[in-house]
Amino acid sequence: MTPTLVFIVGPPAVGKMTVGTALARRTDLRLFHNHHTIDLILRFFPFGSPPFARLNREFRRRIFEEVASSELPGLIFTYVWAFDRESDDAFVEELAEIFRARGGRVCFVELEATQDERLRRNETEFRLAEKPSKRDLGASRARLLADDLAYQLNSAGRFDGRADYLRLENSALSADHVAERIVEHFGLPTPA
Secondary structure (H helix, E strand, O other): OEEEEEEOOOOOOHHHHHHHHHHHHHOOEEEOHHHHHHHHHOOOOOOOHHHHHHHHHHHHHHHHHHHOOOOOOEEEEEOEEEEEEOOHHHHHHHHOOOOOOOOOOEEEEEEEEEHHHHHHHHHHHHHHOOOHHHOOOOHHHHHHHHHHHHOOOOOOOOOOOOOOOEEEEEOOOHHHHHHHHHHHHHHHOOOO
């Protein structure tokens, strides 16, 4: 069995984890959302500190290596990709290469939504239950707005036309609908 890696990327609160959850239900791929490591490490070190960055990178890399080498069908990984940062490009490529080196398939899904919709989603019950660091709503909202100003969090079509890339505007789409579109677009296997 060749493992599959599905990156779901986009700005904060665009719906990556919710879509990833719906996609995992349809495909048996395991969901590894961005905050699985972030919220663990925040118990010990502040966000962005050198120990935080080292541990976050290493934990993610090791999980990717183990899943890619296992009998699991693959992984769905959610990530806020700053498209204007070469370091983010390099990190995405580093993680993708772990699967490619083992004969795996890598697919990219970019989600886009309006800022108003993302601010609404930033306060949903599911997001707050799964991401403890987002429960301070004022701080979470401020960070979302600051990140929107500081980084390019959507590709602006940079990868349009690539067979391994799907870009979707999901402001008005349900997570289940988006997951179904991903399955269809990439021909992902679904359990019988």
